[in-house]
Amino acid sequence: MMIEQVFARQNATLRVRITVKMLISLVIVVLAVVLPQLVHLALGAPGGVQLLPMYLPILLCGCLLGWKWGLGVGILSPVFSFAITSLAGNPMPAALKEAVKTQTERVNCQMKCNTFCSSLFHKSSAVW
Numbered sequence: 373m374m375i376e377q378v379f380a381r382q383n384a385t386l387r388v389r390i391t392v393k394m395l396i397s398l399v400i401v402v403l404a405v406v407l408p409q410l411v412h413l414a415l416g417a418p419g420g421v422q423l424l425p426m427y428l429p430i431l432l433c434g435c436l437l438g439w440k441w442g443l444g445v446g447i448l449s450p451v452f453s454f455a456i457t458s459l460a461g462n463p464m465p466a467a468l469k470e471a472v473k474t475q476t477e478r479v480n481c482q483m484k485c486n487t488f489c490s491s492l493f494h495k496s497s498a499v500w
Contacts, residue, residue, distance in 0.1 A: 404449035
């Protein structure tokens, strides 16, 4: 409850305390939704299962704001994550599929270009 110590030093009113805690909780919920998507994008599904990145912001919230706010963020984060990914038609698998497709097309184009260039500049058109 590190934020409570700051509030005590500043003699903050209850309204300011709740407003600041709500804003911090909102940022942490957004981080708990975005961080797993980024980890899955960078490391794939095994990296996400191994690191469990959704729980890191929730633990941070529990340390900063206390167990009650951490519990609230811990309940809301998976709900919002599910809502965003399922209502949007599960964008991450589609994005990963597009990324793989783009890279595959790039490699195929590069191989065709190499084959064409080697046939122009070399007498034998063998490609290794």
